[in-house]
Structures are given as C-alpha cells and as structure tokens.
Amino acid sequence: MYVLEYRLGDDGDTIHHRLEKISYIVGSGQHTNSHIINENGYLYQAPVTWYTQEKRWDLAPGFKENNSRFGRWLTDECITCHNHLPEQVPGSMNRFSKMPTGIECERCHGPGKLHVEEKLRGLVVDTAKQADYSIVNPRRLPRDLQMDLCQRCHLQGVAVLNEGKTFFDFKPGMRLSEVLNVYLPRYTDSHEHFIMASQADRLRMSECFKNSPELSCITCHQPHRSVEITPASQYNNACLKCHATNACTEKPELRASKSDNCVACHMPKSGSTDIPHVRITDHRIGLPSQRDKSAMTTTIAPQKKAFLGIQNLTKPNPSPLDMARGYLAMHDKYIASPVMLDSAAFYLSKSKEKPEQLLPVKVHLMFLKQDWEGILAIKFPDGMKLDAWTAYRVGEACMNKGYAESALHYYDLAVQDYPLHLDFLRKKALRYWP
Numbered sequence: 001m002y003v004l005e006y007r008l009g010d011d012g013d014t015i016h017h018r019l020e021k022i023s024y025i026v027g028s029g030q031h032t033n034s035h036i037i038n039e040n041g042y043l044y045q046a047p048v049t050w051y052t053q054e055k056r057w058d059l060a061p062g063f064k065e066n067n068s069r070f071g072r073w074l075t076d077e078c079i080t081c082h083n084h085l086p087e088q089v090p091g092s093m094n095r096f097s098k099m100p101t102g103i104e105c106e107r108c109h110g111p112g113k114l115h116v117e118e119k120l121r122g123l124v125v126d127t128a129k130q131a132d133y134s135i136v137n138p139r140r141l142p143r144d145l146q147m148d149l150c151q152r153c154h155l156q157g158v159a160v161l162n163e164g165k166t167f168f169d170f171k172p173g174m175r176l177s178e179v180l181n182v183y184l185p186r187y188t189d190s191h192e193h194f195i196m197a198s199q200a201d202r203l204r205m206s207e208c209f210k211n212s213p214e215l216s217c218i219t220c221h222q223p224h225r226s227v228e229i230t231p232a233s234q235y236n237n238a239c240l241k242c243h244a245t246n247a248c249t250e251k252p253e254l255r256a257s258k259s260d261n262c263v264a265c266h267m268p269k270s271g272s273t274d275i276p277h278v279r280i281t282d283h284r285i286g287l288p289s290q291r292d293k294s295a296m297t298t299t300i301a302p303q304k305k306a307f308l309g310i311q312n313l314t315k316p317n318p319s320p321l322d323m324a325r326g327y328l329a330m331h332d333k334y335i336a337s338p339v340m341l342d343s344a345a346f347y348l349s350k351s352k353e354k355p356e357q358l359l360p361v362k363v364h365l366m367f368l369k370q371d372w373e374g375i376l377a378i379k380f381p382d383g384m385k386l387d388a389w390t391a392y393r394v395g396e397a398c399m400n401k402g403y404a405e406s407a408l409h410y411y412d413l414a415v416q417d418y419p420l421h422l423d424f425l426r427k428k429a430l431r432y433w434p
C-alpha cells in the first residue's frame with residue numbers, strides 16, 4: 001500500500017510527486033484504519049485515514065486543522081497505546097528498532113515469566129479456589145486498579161509523565177499516577193461532548209459508577225472478545241444485575257419498540273470531537289431526557305462554552321506542582337492560550353517542592369513566556385542534572401540573549417540525552433551556522 005501526494009501546475013503537468021510506502025496499519029477496523037510510514041525506523045503517521053463506518057478516505061484526524069503531511073512523528077506515547085510495547089532506539093522520540101504487531105497479553109496481565117516458569121515446573125493453581133499470584137488477573141484487582149489498567153489506554157487526554165518515568169513503565173496492578181497523570185480541559189458544556197478514547201472519563205461521570213463501588217469496564221466487557229461479536233444481552237444483563245426491569249420509568253411500549261435494549265437509550269452512539277466520521281458509544285450512562293441530542297449527533301468541534309479549568313483524572317488530590325505541570329502540558333499540546341500560563345504560574349507559586357523539582361517547571365513556564373532574562377537569572381543547585389528539555393530551554397534563552405557559547409553547552413546536554421532528537425540536533429547544527 002502506498003500514499004501518493006501530488007500537485008498539478010497551471011498547465012496540468014505534475015509539478016510535485018511524493019510516493020510513500022505504508023508499513024503498518026492501526027485500528028481495529030471498526031472505526032478507522034490509520035497508516036504508518038517507517039523511514040529507517042523513524043515512524044510517521046500518513047496523512048490519510050480510511051473511515052470504515054462511512055467507507056471513505058479522508059485526511060487523518062487532526063490533519064484538516066494542521067496538515068503536517070508526512071512529518072507527524074509517532075512517538076512512544078501513541079505507539080504504547082495503540083500497540084504492544086515496541087523497542088525504542090535510545091535517545092530518539094520516534095525511532096524504533098523492534099515493532100511488535102497488536103496488543104499483547106502482558107499489557108493487561110503483566111509480565112508472564114514467573115507464571116510460565118511455575119507452570120513448566122508443574123505448579124498449577126486451581127483458580128476456582130484461589131488466586132494464582134504468579135500473574136495478574138484483572139478481575140481480581142480492586143476497582144480503582146482495574147480502571148487504571150484500562151485507562152492506561154482508554155483515557156486519552158494530556159498525559160504528563162512523572163519525573164524519570166516513561167510510557168513503558170506502567171504495569172497492570174499499578175496505580176497509573178505512579179507513572180503519569182492525565183488531564184482534560186473542562187468547559188461548562190463538557191458533559192455533552194467527548195473524544196474517542198474517553199470511555200473511562202465518561203463512565204466515571206455516570207451515577208451508576210459514582211453510586212456502586214464495583215462497576216468497572218469488565219462488568220460489561222470481556223476484552224478477549226470483540227464488541228463486534230458480543231450480543232447486546234451481555235450489556236443489558238449487566239444493567240439488570242443492579243437495576244430491576246421495572247426501575248425504568250419509560251413507557252413499556254416505547255421500550256418494547258427497542259426490544260428493551262437498555263443501552264440503545266441509555267448509552268447512545270454519537271460522534272466524537274476529535275475523530276471525524278465515526279460513531280462511538282457514550283459511556284456516560286444517563287437519562288435520555290437530559291441529553292442535548294443535537295450535540296450528541298455531530299462530529300464537529302464542541303461549542304466550547306466557558307472554560308472552567310483542567311481536571312486531573314488520575315489522582316484525587318493533585319499537588320499544586322502537578323497542576324502547574326498539567327497547565328503547561330495543556331498549553332503545549334492542546335490550547336496555546338495565555339490563560340494556561342497564568343494558571344500554571346498561580347499553581348507554581350503555591351508549590352513547596354525542592355528546587356530540583358520546581359526549577360524545570362519554572363524554566364518551562366518562563367520559556368513559554370519568552371522570559372529569557374528570567375531563565376538566565378536562575379541559579380541551579382550544585383550538581384543538579386538538567387533534563388534534556390530544561391537544558392534545551394536554557395540553551396534557547398542563551399541564544400536569544402546572544403550567549404552563543406553557553407547555548408552550545410546547553411544544546412549539548414540536550415543532545416547527550418537525546419542523540420537522535422532531530423529538533424535538538426538542528427538547534428545544535430544551527431549554532432554552528434556562520
């Protein structure tokens with residue numbers, strides 16, 4: 001499979017021609033198939049996507065707003081949700097040396113080595129009687145850890161890694177906030193709209209979730225079996241475990257007209273605000289009369305009424321520093337508005353962490369505000385190792401203030417950590433430009 005990009009000149013001749021080979025396809029194929037180009041191990045998303053529900057090709061999600069053509073990096077962040085853990089070339093963002101295909105057992109069951117060794121030694125546990133502690137069975141985890149497992153991938157938002165953590169570090173049974181925190185922006189009308197990978201967020205908004213300590217994804221889903229071949233009765237039986245048939249106040253004849261399919265009315269299908277041409281299931285189980293039907297049927301961007309702030313969805317009590325990081329990440333990845341920076345500054349002023357933790361966030365904020373003097377005035381504690389991003393940002397401050405030699409020193413620090421980060425390399429190269 002190939003993608004051809006071409007342009008015609010005024011006289012109809014082809015004046016631009018670029019042909020790229022597709023190496024991987026992602027997506028279950030029920031909503032979309034997106035395409036990946038592999039250039040010497042560097043992965044890029046192809047600009048076209050096949051939308052299976054409408055059977056049509058269109059620009060890939062996000063490319064209508066910002067057509068980065070063949071330049072959209074696929075970093076470990078995307079890949080570790082859409083696939084099993086790859087092997088990443090150290091020091092790169094989007095270069096991989098080994099790419100498995102598909103999401104493997106260990107993503108939900110944890111490392112299997114011990115389990116296999118025990119079985120080979122003939123140690124078999126009767127799981128009907130007791131747990132087999134050599135491997136994780138998600139069913140046996142407490143609800144919040146079950147949610148953390150599924151929302152490692154089914155809660156897309158702005159993910160902020162904890163210091164020193166990577167997207168490879170989460171394992172089933174851990175708390176997601178031990179590795180990363182996920183933030184979403186909230187508007188006054190947020191309950192009416194959702195993005196595609198937000199099942200965990202939506203389910204949490206349901207009265208069912210809030211009022212029953214056991215409801216989780218696997219109350220309704222058996223992830224070994226696709227929704228394609230799961231009968232509606234599996235979901236409806238789940239409702240009926242907690243609700244009596246007569247709990248529903250809708251007229252019996254209307255319920256009968258829908259074969260009393262609870263989910264058809266209480267978990268309707270809808271568009272999403274980030275992926276065009278798809279219909280997905282709203283996981284906020286709710287009252288039909290309280291839904292804004294016009295909002296739920298479109299795939300266009302939400303109205304975005306007043307902005308309320310960002311919410312941390314992985315930690316009940318995020319620290320001020322967590323929130324400051326969240327606002328900065330929101331600014332970088334989603335909404336580049338000064339409001340985000342003001343909020344980050346507010347939370348930063350309230351944080352009481354050690355300079356080693358505070359300073360990188362401070363540098364980040366000053367960098368976004370282009371406060372170069374501010375950055376240069378910072379005294380880093382002796383022996384503090386600057387992470388690559390902080391080093392790069394200090395380098396930029398030096399460069400902007402005309403301290404080219406110091407800039408080179410800081411770019412070097414960034415390149416040491418990420419020798420294959422093309423932007424860092426470019427900065428370093430430009431420094432040598434006459």
Ligand code: HEC
Nearest residue numbers: 027028029081082107149150152153217221223226227228
């Ligand atoms: C490693 C990431 C990852 C984890 C962990 C994960 N999922 Fe998924 N899941 C995905 C991706 C990606 C898709 C979408 C496939 C596509 O359409 O591209 C998906 C699809 C699904 C689907 C719909 C597809 C189908 O054919 O049925 C269900 C249901 C689902 N996941 C449930 C779960 C549940 C429940 C858990 C927790 C026990 C879970 N997933 C954990 C990544 C993950």
Ligand code: HEC
Nearest residue numbers: 027028031032034077078081152153154155156196197275
């Ligand atoms: C937090 C995990 C996560 C991250 C990060 C993530 N995705 Fe997804 N994405 C998902 C899940 C899960 C679905 C499928 C949800 C469903 O089937 O309802 C999805 C859906 C999609 C879809 C459309 C539906 C389909 O068929 O799979 C595309 C395209 C997509 N993602 C591309 C990307 C790209 C490109 C990136 C990186 C820029 C990315 N995603 C980052 C989890 C993630």
Ligand code: HEC
Nearest residue numbers: 103104105106107108109127137138139218221222223224
């Ligand atoms: C997307 C997450 C996910 C993936 C991937 C996954 N599983 Fe599971 N698995 C689960 C969940 C959730 C349960 C509990 C299901 C239940 O009890 O209804 C489970 C249960 C099991 C059980 C039953 C355990 C018991 O004691 O009853 C076995 C065996 C199992 N999985 C093996 C596998 C194997 C082998 C693979 C890879 C081929 C795999 N699983 C991939 C989520 C997953």
Ligand code: HEC
Nearest residue numbers: 207208211212214215219238239242262263266285286287
């Ligand atoms: C694990 C138990 C559980 C499951 C499963 C469950 N619910 Fe609920 N649900 C509750 C609880 C508890 C409430 C809170 C109100 C109450 O006590 O009835 C609730 C509330 C509701 C409400 C009122 C919502 C509101 O906003 O006021 C509706 C409608 C509803 N559930 C429908 C469903 C449907 C449809 C399903 C299946 C798709 C389902 N529930 C599955 C426990 C559950």
Ligand code: HEC
Nearest residue numbers: 150154199200203216217219220227235238263267280281
């Ligand atoms: C109360 C039952 C229920 C719970 C709980 C539930 N789901 Fe679903 N889910 C459904 C139904 C119903 C569908 C639609 C199935 C169909 O299209 O046939 C669905 C579909 C999906 C799909 C396919 C894409 C889509 O949106 O249509 C994914 C992915 C998914 N669920 C993930 C999850 C995850 C992750 C969780 C936990 C955060 C979860 N679900 C919890 C009932 C549930």
Ligand code: HEC
Nearest residue numbers: 239243247248249250254255258260261262265287288289
């Ligand atoms: C034809 C659509 C439809 C079907 C099918 C349906 N419901 Fe309802 N249900 C409604 C409507 C409409 C209401 C009234 C609440 C509202 O929106 O104002 C309601 C109300 C409820 C309530 C809340 C009652 C209260 O306390 O106010 C529950 C719980 C509920 N339904 C559960 C179910 C379950 C479980 C099933 C499947 C066995 C089901 N419903 C099937 C449309 C439906």
